[in-house]
Amino acid sequence: MRRVAGMLFKALLLHKKKKQSAASFPFTQGIGHLLATARKSSDFRQHSLTNEPGMFVLSYYNSLIDEQKLRRHVLQRFQEEYANPDNQAELENLHQWIPIEDIAVMDDITKIESKLLKGYAILQIRENDSQCALINLSNIQAGLRSQNDAENEFSVVGPKIGFVENIDINLHLLRQQINTPKLILKEFKIGNISNTKVVVAYIEGITNEKHVETMTQRLQGIDFDVVFDSSQIHQIISDNSTTPFPLSLSTERLDRAVWSLINGQVAVFSEGSPYVVTAPSTLLDFFISPEDYFLPWIIASSFRLIRIFGVMFSVFASSIYIAVLTFHYEMIPRVLLIPLSFSRHNVPFTPVLEVLFLEITIELLREAGARLPTKVGQTLGIVGGIVIGQASVEAALTSNVLLIIVALSALASFTTPIYKMSNTIRFLRFPLILLAAIWGGLGIVLGICFLIAHLTKLESLGTPYTVPLYPFRAKDMLDSIIRAPFSVTTKRPSHLRPKSIWRYHPNNPAKKRNEFDE
Structure with missing residues (x-):
């Protein structure tokens, strides 16, 4: 009886955790809610293909598609065909208008969201239609270069993909790894002369809004002539300019930037810089290597x-x-x-x-x-x-x-x-x-x-800066001085005050079957 009661208690606790996690990440209720969430990102585009507002609305992520394919196969062809009054555009006959093989018509919101984040464009005849056509405009070549390895943060185990000086390619690489519309990108222009493009990235529902607001205010308050690199932004937005310690972590590795975002940090991308600034950071973050998470936890510790x-x-x-x-x-x-x-x-x-x-x-x-x-x-x-x-x-x-x-x-x-x-x-x-x-x-x-x-x-x-050592956070010590196993590090660091504390819910370990017991 005690064993059965214990199993029921564990199942109830796991159900409660999943319920809390689901509350933090509500499922998309409809295409209107999906597009409203996507509009918060600066790389999301939505416009009408005709002069009639609200008709033939095309929606897509600019960082995921091939712009030449969009202009040549969609915009140009659509204008040519639409100019003929005898042609009537329907979702079912788009293959006759647009010379792209991968076009699917559906109203399943889950599949629509998945394909939108893979580089598809949504085409609606009317703005509020639930049924839409998904046109494959993904740029499969972006990011696949021969010389984009991380040079200064090298590791033997794990991916070696690094950022480059092109901010559009960097955002494309980021969206390929974090495949959710809750990845929000905010664009700014910094530099009185250079007008450098700067993008703030965070995950809605995980990152605390105060971190986003603080980073946004500091970036908007920058009064500088020319911004060459993200290291300049790092120094300008620093909390203390008289310390030799770096107060924000700069990385050229894609996996480290992704890890920071899913933990609840804010990332800053700058045009012309292969480094990404992530904050808030702690002292012990600078001694953590991405390689630690690809090795057994005893060796990594x-x-x-x-x-x-x-x-x-x-x-x-x-x-x-x-x-x-x-x-x-x-x-x-x-x-x-x-x-x-x-x-x-x-x-x-x-x-x-x-x-x-x-x-x-x-x-x-x-x-x-x-x-x-x-x-x-x-x-x-x-x-x-x-x-x-x-x-x-x-x-x-x-x-x-x-x-x-x-x-x-x-x-x-x-x-x-x-x-x-x-x-x-x-x-x-x-x-x-x-x-x-x-x-x-x-x-x-x-x-x-x-x-x-x-x-x-x-x-x-x-x-x-010294958390979790001071103020002392015992639970955050599991992934600071040592790297505990994944079955223990199920929560995000509490000092980041994330909106969703649970990262994942590990399954019960499978028991080995002993053949000699039979």
């Missing part, structure tokens, strides 16, 4: 912890070396003291000058390698690092131990998936080096306290 440990090592390794050698010799184990003193006995500089010399050398090599052509830059980084490192040790300018520490520190900074956060980590090392040189361990502690105080005061689109 291990890699995520390695990234976080690598960042901490990269920030504090050089400053701890200076503090220990300058002020805290007693912390060095006796076994390590002899080889450490042997490696430094010919070095004429203090530890802080020794560290600054190597750190600046590494930064010069990194900047030179990034500015040169790919093959030359890789060769310069490898050969230059080996030659300069070995020569500086033989010339007694640095010690072997410090060379290893700085090399590992530079290597650990590359584990961050987002390039802008990697730059921030490299910058933070220098203030901590100076504090360690002045006050030793106390200086490092002061630097950590100042860093924590600064992070807790930051906000991203009005949301705390």
Whole structure:
């Protein structure tokens, strides 16, 4: 009886969750409701093919269709045939008017919605008719290019599709992945001289309206002459312009942008930029790689912890070396003291000058390698690092131990998936080096306290930057420091205040049948 009661309780709870999810996403009641929802997007077009208003109304998503096919096979042919008074247009004989094979006449709203989001155009003889013709105008070539891989956010597992500089292609790629009319696109013009096209994307019914309103107000309040890239928009709309931390996440990957939207974030596309800005973002979002969701959760959690440990090592390794050698010799184990003193006995500089010399050398090599052509830059980084490192040790300018520490520190900074956060980590090392040189361990502690105080005061689109660590959200920790299994992460992050908290409802795991029990 208890087992039966427990099963009934689980079934009732699952039914309640599905009911709540259905309430958040009401099904389309008719074609009028479908078109009213689609009109909220700036890429939706609806116009009459004749001079009579409300007659022969054509509706479609501009980002999903082939415009040449629309002009050549629909608009031009329709005007030619309609000019003849003997021809009477009916939905059943559209094949005689429009030279497109895939034309279907139906009144099933579910199929109409599905085909509209696949690149079909809806043709109604009268504006309020429930029966319509669906004309296939999809652009199957858009987005299928040989060079649109993500260059800076590379991953071994998972899709490698990246955005390009053409905003129309980017929106086409986005709509192919998020196949729902609730994906709303709002278009703006920014730049007094450039008039750059900027599009705000969000999913109605998931994203909180306050995030959309805040992003819209900040974009409309921009007074700038020329906007070249979304990184400029990122800096202008930032909550705090005096922080080295990026407060919004910029990505060139399609899957990361889709993941942000389905979680309840807002995405900003800019013409001429292959990067998309998503907000509100948290500090831990910058250490999450899309590859984590294509690997088993145990392996993905291990890699995520390695990234976080690598960042901490990269920030504090050089400053701890200076503090220990300058002020805290007693912390060095006796076994390590002899080889450490042997490696430094010919070095004429203090530890802080020794560290600054190597750190600046590494930064010069990194900047030179990034500015040169790919093959030359890789060769310069490898050969230059080996030659300069070995020569500086033989010339007694640095010690072997410090060379290893700085090399590992530079290597650990590359584990961050987002390039802008990697730059921030490299910058933070220098203030901590100076504090360690002045006050030793106390200086490092002061630097950590100042860093924590600064992070807790930051906000991203009005949301705390350090959530779920502070304010603490226990349930959101399941997909922050670690990546829990999909059977646990059924809810969206609560700090985003989504209108629909449930992402999906996992089925009960299938039990394996034991043949020996029979």
